[in-house]
Amino acid sequence: MKIQFLYTLTLLLFSLGILQAQTLPGTHTIDNCTECLPPGWTGLYGTKKGHNVSNKFVYGKGIHPSANEWYYYNFIPQLPTSPSGHTNFMSIDNNTTNFSPATSKTMIKGLVSNHSYKIEYYISAAKVQYNFQYYGIGNYKMDLSWYVQSAKVEARPSDQPLAQTGSVFKNYYFGGGTNADEWIPDSLTFTANSDSASFTISGVGVTDSPGVVNLDVVGIEPVCSATKKQISLSTLAVEPCFGSTLDLTDIKYLNAIPQGTPKNPLPGFEVRIFDNPNHTGNQVKTVSKSGKYYYFFYDSVAGCYNTDNSTAGITVTFKPEQQVDITLSSIVNKCAGTTADLNTTHTSTYPVVWYKTPGHVGTQISNPESVGAGTYYAFFKDPDNGCFFTNNSTSKVVVNIPIQEQVALKGSTITKLCPTEKANLTGMIDGTIPAGTEVRWFTNKDHQGTSVTDPTAVGAGNYYPFLYDVVNQCYKTVQSGFTVSVGIVPEAQVQLNSVTINNECPSTAVDLTKSIASTVPADWKVVWYQNNAHSGAQVKNPAAVSTNGSYYPFFFNTNTSCFQTVTSTSKLDVQLSRCDIAPTQITLNAKVFLQGAMQADTMHNQLQTYFPDGTGLLPVSDPYDGSSTYDDIYNVQGVAGTVVDWVRVEIRNGLDPHFLLEAKNLLLKTNGKIVDMEGREPIFSFQSIPVRVVVKHRNHVPVMSNALNFTNKSVAYDFTTSLLQASNTGNDPAQMIQVNGVWCMWAGDVNDVLDMGIDATDYNTLFFSNTSAPFDVYIREDLNMDGGIDVTDLNILFFNNGISPYSTILNY
Numbered sequence: 001m002k003i004q005f006l007y008t009l010t011l012l013l014f015s016l017g018i019l020q021a022q023t024l025p026g027t028h029t030i031d032n033c034t035e036c037l038p039p040g041w042t043g044l045y046g047t048k049k050g051h052n053v054s055n056k057f058v059y060g061k062g063i064h065p066s067a068n069e070w071y072y073y074n075f076i077p078q079l080p081t082s083p084s085g086h087t088n089f090m091s092i093d094n095n096t097t098n099f100s101p102a103t104s105k106t107m108i109k110g111l112v113s114n115h116s117y118k119i120e121y122y123i124s125a126a127k128v129q130y131n132f133q134y135y136g137i138g139n140y141k142m143d144l145s146w147y148v149q150s151a152k153v154e155a156r157p158s159d160q161p162l163a164q165t166g167s168v169f170k171n172y173y174f175g176g177g178t179n180a181d182e183w184i185p186d187s188l189t190f191t192a193n194s195d196s197a198s199f200t201i202s203g204v205g206v207t208d209s210p211g212v213v214n215l216d217v218v219g220i221e222p223v224c225s226a227t228k229k230q231i232s233l234s235t236l237a238v239e240p241c242f243g244s245t246l247d248l249t250d251i252k253y254l255n256a257i258p259q260g261t262p263k264n265p266l267p268g269f270e271v272r273i274f275d276n277p278n279h280t281g282n283q284v285k286t287v288s289k290s291g292k293y294y295y296f297f298y299d300s301v302a303g304c305y306n307t308d309n310s311t312a313g314i315t316v317t318f319k320p321e322q323q324v325d326i327t328l329s330s331i332v333n334k335c336a337g338t339t340a341d342l343n344t345t346h347t348s349t350y351p352v353v354w355y356k357t358p359g360h361v362g363t364q365i366s367n368p369e370s371v372g373a374g375t376y377y378a379f380f381k382d383p384d385n386g387c388f389f390t391n392n393s394t395s396k397v398v399v400n401i402p403i404q405e406q407v408a409l410k411g412s413t414i415t416k417l418c419p420t421e422k423a424n425l426t427g428m429i430d431g432t433i434p435a436g437t438e439v440r441w442f443t444n445k446d447h448q449g450t451s452v453t454d455p456t457a458v459g460a461g462n463y464y465p466f467l468y469d470v471v472n473q474c475y476k477t478v479q480s481g482f483t484v485s486v487g488i489v490p491e492a493q494v495q496l497n498s499v500t501i502n503n504e505c506p507s508t509a510v511d512l513t514k515s516i517a518s519t520v521p522a523d524w525k526v527v528w529y530q531n532n533a534h535s536g537a538q539v540k541n542p543a544a545v546s547t548n549g550s551y552y553p554f555f556f557n558t559n560t561s562c563f564q565t566v567t568s569t570s571k572l573d574v575q576l577s578r579c580d581i582a583p584t585q586i587t588l589n590a591k592v593f594l595q596g597a598m599q600a601d602t603m604h605n606q607l608q609t610y611f612p613d614g615t616g617l618l619p620v621s622d623p624y625d626g627s628s629t630y631d632d633i634y635n636v637q638g639v640a641g642t643v644v645d646w647v648r649v650e651i652r653n654g655l656d657p658h659f660l661l662e663a664k665n666l667l668l669k670t671n672g673k674i675v676d677m678e679g680r681e682p683i684f685s686f687q688s689i690p691v692r693v694v695v696k697h698r699n700h701v702p703v704m705s706n707a708l709n710f711t712n713k714s715v716a717y718d719f720t721t722s723l724l725q726a727s728n729t730g731n732d733p734a735q736m737i738q739v740n741g742v743w744c745m746w747a748g749d750v751n752d753v754l755d756m757g758i759d760a761t762d763y764n765t766l767f768f769s770n771t772s773a774p775f776d777v778y779i780r781e782d783l784n785m786d787g788g789i790d791v792t793d794l795n796i797l798f799f800n801n802g803i804s805p806y807s808t809i810l811n812y
Contacts, residue, residue, distance in 0.1 A: 021110045024220040028086035034060035041106045050093040050102030059128040073129045082216045089216040094205030103202035111192035112268040115301045116223040122183040122216040125174035130210050148211030149175045151203040155190040224304035231295040231312040232256040241387030242321045245288045248273050258297045268301040277310045290317045324378035324395035335474030336404040339370040345397045353381045358393045373401040404477035407465035414486045418562030422457035423486045440468045445480045460488045491565040494518050494553035505579035512542040515572050527556045532568045548576050587681040589716040591672040592695045596747035596783040597644050598739045603670045605642045610787045617778040622646040622665035630677045639679035642670040647697050654690030654707035658812040699780040701746040702807045733805040748800045750780040757806030766797050
């Protein structure tokens with residue numbers, strides 16, 4: 001039995017280190033057979049009928065009518081031997097009567113897209129014997145066929161049944177025996193669009209006769225697809241740095257290539273570079289010497305170049321070694337802690353970089369304008385490709401900077417006892433300061449900002465000394481290595497065992513020292529002030545205080561004369577009882593506000609301190625009947641303190657206010673308190689019946705309290721907290737007006753009769769007075785009590801007159 005084998009025509013190409021192979025099944029790889037196809041071939045319509053493998057003598061395998069006889073369909077005349085040397089070949093019958101014209105197809109594998117291939121083959125047409133008629137051994141008859149009319153050989157880039165773009169074919173005409181009985185050499189060239197393509201042969205026969213066409217495939221080989229185009233370069237010359245290498249394969253040098261793009265060449269193509277225009281010798285990629293280098297486009301499938309004479313050349317000229325011309329080989333600073341500017345040592349306009357080694361090893365100096373002591377080497381550096389003009393710099397600069405000097409200290413801490421006490425930093429310096437220098441102190445270790453103005457008197461904080469060169473005007477160190485920490489002993493408040501203290505009659509004074517709960521340390525004592533900031537006069541005799549008020553204690557150091565706290569939070573209120581009050585007397589703690597004198601939520605005392613010398617317009621004697629006198633009325637530090645004006649307080653029968661029981665002319669303070677000429681709560685007689693308190697003022701509407709008892713030793717009444725604090729029959733206008741959240745007596749009762757109400761008579765009186773606009777005066781028409789009459793007073797009365805308030809006392 002003969003061994004059948006598949007003969008595969010293979011073209012091996014070595015490109016880019018990858019084995020490339022195209023396979024086209026042959027037509028000669030099996031012995032003669034009938035209704036058969038060589039391995040790798042198929043009938044286009046899924047049948048083997050009309051397909052045979054023949055030799056130059058016999059069409060197909062022949063027939064075997066009996067056990068002892070074979071009969072063959074011979075070619076008449078006999079075909080010549082195929083020039084390929086193959087014994088067998090494929091035959092197809094194109095008889096249009098018995099069956100459809102045969103078409104044979106095979107697939108070509110291992111192709112590369114965009115590459116061209118050439119199929120070489122031989123084709124022939126011949127007459128054959130057919131229509132075998134057997135009559136017995138040695139007795140038979142056969143007819144002779146006509147020649148096939150035509151044949152077609154076609155290559156398609158992909159296996160599609162219909163013609164498509166890229167398909168190539170050839171037609172052959174054999175009618176009447178033209179070109180018959182011989183082998184015609186020919187080829188097809190096509191361009192692949194994938195890794196496979198189809199190759200077919202078909203024919204057109206004649207009616208009632210076989211039409212045989214024969215195909216002998218020689219093989220397939222790639223055709224050079226690199227084209228004849230030259231590569232287009234983006235530049236014709238480059239100048240790399242000295243001692244560097246240049247990668248010629250960098251796509252930045254390519255502008256265009258024949259197939260694909262510089263970044264993405266089509267598969268099976270590559271750019272190759274040589275040092276000659278004829279691509280002889282070895283390829284080059286990275287070069288380190290000057291010369292001209294030529295670019296070629298290489299088809300790695302066909303193993304061919306686009307040209308044998310490249311005009312795409314780049315001239316490479318490596319720059320010569322070049323040193324930086326140093327004009328100053330050394331820099332000597334006079335002060336420690338300073339820096340040097342290396343760029344002052346050369347005049348080059350080309351970029352210069354600096355390293356600490358002559359071979360630019362290590363890190364580049366990031367800030368050459370500010371360097372410390374050391375040796376530095378300069379290099380020219382190409383800003384585009386980052387290469388140096390030398391690998392061994394002789395351009396050297398030596399920077400010398402004096403050694404840094406620190407200020408020696410005796411210690412590192414200063415502790416002070418009082419918040420206001422200052423420390424002397426200069427006393428901490430140990431040793432002698434060198435001539436031409438001075439010590440400057442900063443609150444940071446880098447002498448940033450302004451130095452301490454007076455080092456002999458500083459507060460709490462950290463302080464850093466620096467030695468300053470007065471001659472060269474610079475510091476001897478960049479950063480101070482020493483610190484003086486000035487600490488203050490935490491503030492200490494005097495603790496008290498009570499917040500108020502009262503006298504015990506017959507004593508009219510109190511001992512403040514008995515309220516001290518703290519232990520007083522050695523070298524300290526407790527002193528008292530009437531304010532929480534220990535300003536003004538100290539309380540002379542804390543053991544015998546005879547004036548009401550608030551008193552603040554402070555720890556005071558007897559050695560340093562300083563206070564342990566700046567502000568005292570300890571307060572002792574002195575509340576003295578009147579020891580001179582008879583059993584039939586009471587004290588009245590009354591409070592009232594005047595609308596005209598209001599300033600925020602209290603009253604001003606401009607009439608008391610009107611003139612620049614501290615004197616005022618208030619009369620020494622009251623303006624009601626002159627029965628009361630206060631000689632110290634202009635002194636805000638007097639016993640009465642800050643005085644707004646004189647008021648008249650009346651005690652009336654609580655059941656019938658028409659009856660007046662008692663009256664006194666008193667002083668009104670800015671806080672609304674009514675006091676007598678000793679600055680104390682006024683004394684009134686005990687009353688067994690309910691009473692009402694009436695407060696009158698020279699240009700305000702009087703107010704009357706609700707009924708209250710005068711049976712206790714001390715009676716308090718505050719008109720300012722509510723409108724209901726002023727008595728009203730229920731039918732009268734509001735007895736007070738609210739100003740800044742507090743209730744006040746109405747301003748505006750200015751007519752001569754003081755009729756306890758506000759009407760047009762009052763407005764006319766004020767309007768007439770305003771025409772002369774008097775000032776520096778103490779008169780009723782001055783409603784806002786600032787020492788003069790102007791439109792402000794008119795506005796107050798204009799508003800109040802619209803309401804026309806009057807006192808409910810008029811009902812009695």
